[in-house]
Amino acid sequence: MPECKTVPLYEIAHGRTGDKGDRANISVIAYDQDHYAVIAEQITLERVAELFAHRPGVEITRYELPNLWALNFVLDNVLEGGVNSSLNLDGHGKALAYLVLSLEVELPRS
């Protein structure tokens, strides 16, 4: 079994949040094509859902885009009514991509 090291996702990936109504999408994009498989395997729907467990009613869909070395997460009801209704300072959810990028991943030591 190869040795692994733990790194924060933000060291190997970047991302951006977009919003429409009460729905946000968060992209997670590998800097290096070689890391796409690790990200696709480890950044699961369940792990992302756990990050948003404190927001009631959030429903998440996950899309894989190997051609773009990217995942796209779509989060329904995450904005608690959307930018025009939420009491959050960040009603757009613009900062949320950085919450996902705080997850950790196991990388094989090379």
Add this chain to the structure above:
Amino acid sequence: MQATELKIGGAAGFSNDRPEGGIGLAQAFAASQEPAVIIFETLAERTLALAQQAKAADPQAGYEPQLEDYLSPILPICLKHDISIVGNFGAANPDAAALKISVMAKARGLGEVRLAKVQGDDLLAGFKPRQIMDWLIDGEDSCREDNLVSANVYLGAEPIARALAEGAQVVVTGRVADPALAVGPLVNHFGWDWDDWDKLAAATMAGHLLECGSQVTGGYFADPGFKDVPDAAWLGYPIAGINADGSLVIGKTPNSGGLVDRRTVVEQLLYEIHDPAAYLTPDVVLDLTSVRVDEIGLNKVRLSGARGKPRPKMLKATVGFEDGFLGEGEISYAGVNALARAELAADILTRRMREFHPDCRMRTDLIGLSSLFSGDAAKAPPLSNAEPQEIRVRLAVHSQDPEPAKRAAREVTALYCCGPGGGAGVRTRVTPRLKTASALVPREAVHSEVSFMGGV
């Protein structure tokens, strides 16, 4: 039908963008002398509801407030060099915006401008609120006929292409799908058919990359040490060169800051995308799953492989509703035991608001420890155990009646004398709120119109 490449510049990504974007693009296109169009996207979801309210208060208002800053510097260059301008800066009042542009042109000695207006997006002009309510697909109980303020359907690119075909130098629209600002000029330029789905998909992808201005040229991107952006204070604005086969190269204005590379392009490509195999627009359903992104030079990225599926039968509309008031107040605590004092302040605010207005939606935040990631009802776990040296407490209260929102502001201010020690830097704000809901409207119920200023 023309076979040469068309260059499109994205000059604005929202209502408050920097007017220098358009200026840089106009200068670049004037120097290159190639066929070129400059597009302005200035309407966020809520912008039109605000514009509709402005128009209700003043019949000559309700269009993009920065219109003159955006257009006045570039009109002489664009008219001289045959660079078309297309923008949704008409907002709720394309008539008034067009009038303003013609006045601007006369004031600069430019004479008559061939100025087209695209209308038909305003559903309140043609339908009763009852009908609009029937088309809603979401929205809360507080979305009612009696507080409905705006209803605008996203028009497609066809009227924009028609206006350009009839010689428009400037096209003023209200609500159109953002990518349509690019799709219209491309279809007009290349003569593509409205059922050539792959070409429309390529054009939509170009529009999607351009519609947020500098968000594809290093804006909304920098993360020092991870994603560094050169000369980030002076970002260039994007230029897409699109060919007759639909392939496109995206770059930016010359001699500018920022960058265009695989990372900036993919972040923007997926921005506000839901199912990447089915991005719905009025003109085409865009499939990004086979798109290829290649860096072909410094600040030059080539994209190909966008695929299209037939356009949807229904058109999306955004409906705006008045929604009471938001009262906010903030106060800061710093130094030893700042967190404990901030938590006490939040507790005092919560107890007092609950006493006076038990039914209001409210939340408190500890900015610096836990705010953006938290939900309205529950805190997100802090990402770090280190105690912050400064904390800003925020109270937010939403109420239909203005009084609780005003009280929220007063309660925060009162902490100067009545709260924990060392409270500093109070700011408060009470603002009217608007909320939006989505509707689906049968395509055949919507009639877009193109008219020319002065009827010429």
